[in-house]
Amino acid sequence: MANIGAKQIIHYDFIFDYLYLCFMNRLYLYILGILLTALLACSRNADSDTATPMPVERIDLFIDNYPSSAPELESLQPGLGLYLELMTGNATTCDSTLLTLHESPVTAVFGKDIRERFTQSDSLALPLGRTIKRLESLLPEVNVTNVYGIASPYMQSVIVSDSIVMIALNHYLGSDYAGYSSMPEYRRRLKTASRVPADVAEALVRINYPYHPTDGTLLERMLYEGAVLRAVSEALGVDAATASGMSSDEYQTVKNNSREIWEALATERLLYTTSDADISRLTLPAPFSTIGKMQLRARAANIIGLEIIDSYTRENPDTDMQRILSPEFYGKAQQRLIESRFNP
Numbered sequence: 001m002a003n004i005g006a007k008q009i010i011h012y013d014f015i016f017d018y019l020y021l022c023f024m025n026r027l028y029l030y031i032l033g034i035l036l037t038a039l040l041a042c043s044r045n046a047d048s049d050t051a052t053p054m055p056v057e058r059i060d061l062f063i064d065n066y067p068s069s070a071p072e073l074e075s076l077q078p079g080l081g082l083y084l085e086l087m088t089g090n091a092t093t094c095d096s097t098l099l100t101l102h103e104s105p106v107t108a109v110f111g112k113d114i115r116e117r118f119t120q121s122d123s124l125a126l127p128l129g130r131t132i133k134r135l136e137s138l139l140p141e142v143n144v145t146n147v148y149g150i151a152s153p154y155m156q157s158v159i160v161s162d163s164i165v166m167i168a169l170n171h172y173l174g175s176d177y178a179g180y181s182s183m184p185e186y187r188r189r190l191k192t193a194s195r196v197p198a199d200v201a202e203a204l205v206r207i208n209y210p211y212h213p214t215d216g217t218l219l220e221r222m223l224y225e226g227a228v229l230r231a232v233s234e235a236l237g238v239d240a241a242t243a244s245g246m247s248s249d250e251y252q253t254v255k256n257n258s259r260e261i262w263e264a265l266a267t268e269r270l271l272y273t274t275s276d277a278d279i280s281r282l283t284l285p286a287p288f289s290t291i292g293k294m295q296l297r298a299r300a301a302n303i304i305g306l307e308i309i310d311s312y313t314r315e316n317p318d319t320d321m322q323r324i325l326s327p328e329f330y331g332k333a334q335q336r337l338i339e340s341r342f343n344p
Contacts, residue, residue, distance in 0.1 A: 226305025
């Protein structure tokens with residue numbers, strides 16, 4: 001009995017030691033996991049904090065203050081020449097052209113208001129620097145050397161030419177700005193300075209990776225629009241709701257109804273429509289989109305496109321952002337849909 005008892009004690013001690021080692025190993029791995037997560041978070045924060053600010057060079061102030069601002073002329077090149085060509089068709093920085101712009105209606109209408117509301121445009125430098133740095137790392141075609149602030153009479157709020165970005169600051173004077181009072185609410189709400197990085201990111205994505213339709217169906221366009229939204233979201237480091245410009249409630253409404261939206265698109269035979277009118281009303285900005293019996297925030301189809309892409313990348317985790325934005329990807333929309341195993 002003594003021998004048996006001794007064997008039992010040894011056996012139980014072994015089990016205890018084994019369990020103890022397992023526990024300590026798991027505890028060690030758990031602690032290691034926490035430390036690695038913290039280090040990665042610190043690394044990500046460090047990357048954001050050390051991003052080079054991208055200053056907004058103020059062509060609008062130069063024009064508004066001309067001719068007293070004449071000594072600054074060379075420091076604003078090459079953006080100033082590009083702006084003059086945009087406004088007058090002539091890039092020559094002659095005195096008569098600059099005086100004409102100084103006295104133009106766009107300067108008269110917006111010059112003072114831009115000056116008052118963008119007294120510290122440097123506040124945009126760091127968020128723009130972070131966004132552009134992330135986007136350049138995601139998408140090799142993107143390269144930005146200069147960002148300029150301008151006053152513009154055109155509808156585009158961001159203009160991209162090669163490595164130059166021009167921001168029409170008169171488009172970002174605040175949702176309360178009296179000059180926007182005749183605009184519908186869905187447009188007015190996005191007319192704020194905080195929206196600048198998102199709009200710059202979207203413009204850079206669309207210019208460098210434009211939509212090249214293969215069969216021109218709604219499904220194909222949904223995949224492209226979803227890819228753009230995914231790229232903007234990753235460049236900003238925010239969720240898709242914020243990147244899209246929707247409120248959290250509006251975005252969640254689309255998410256909560258994604259199955260019904262998908263079924264409505266299928267039953268109404270919209271997924272494979274090539275009608276420009278149908279595609280535009282479901283993917284472009286508007287007060288709302290009607291799908292089936294539902295009246296949803298406009299561009300709801302783009303959110304479904306993003307869900308398909310998210311599902312695809314879960315199934316194919318090595319897929320990079322550049323591929324998702326290529327015609328070789330969204331141009332085979334039906335095949336990508338099958339490969340995604342999308343099930344709303």
